[in-house]
Amino acid sequence: MKIGVDLDGVIFDSEKLYRVCSELYEVVDLKKNTIRDNKSRLFEERYDWNEIEMQNFIDKYHEYVVRNANFMPGVKEVLEKLKKDGNELILVTARGQQESKYIKITEEIFKENNFEIFDKYYWGITAKAKICKEENIDIMIDDYNRNCEELAKAKIKTIYLKDAPSYEIKDNEYIKTLYNWGEIYRFIKEGEQKCKE
């Protein structure tokens, strides 16, 4: 099976670190409270910041998050198992869309952690459904509700790896909401089993 895997919020716990940093930025640097919607994954939607405030946040914290986010619990163990089970793993991420230096940093982190596990790497991808179709991906794992809905609309089987504050979305024939990598492993194995029956 071909499994597509997103990076931020799926392999790295970067979305949560982003949320922490954006709070620190508001309290410490901006000294105000402009929270509009703390469920949104996008800081542009969570806060009422002007263009300069947004840019300053990116300048101060983006590279810090890329370099310091932990791996998601269990991600290495489960992807290694899935690979051993004979699945093909394909990274499909928006990271690197603005600046290619973040691809390099991520490659270094993968190398340092013996995690060069993917068969193929797609960087800087925001239109994920198109890539998944072209690659014939059987199942895509993403943590962004909008990506998941877009993938499902394109009839791509999608696992929505949901974090506590993320929006709820309705599961259907193409979307399954799960909460950790252990659940992802169970879901994929049970799916394989059903295909054999």
Ligand SMILES: [Mg+2]
């Ligand atoms: Mg993501």
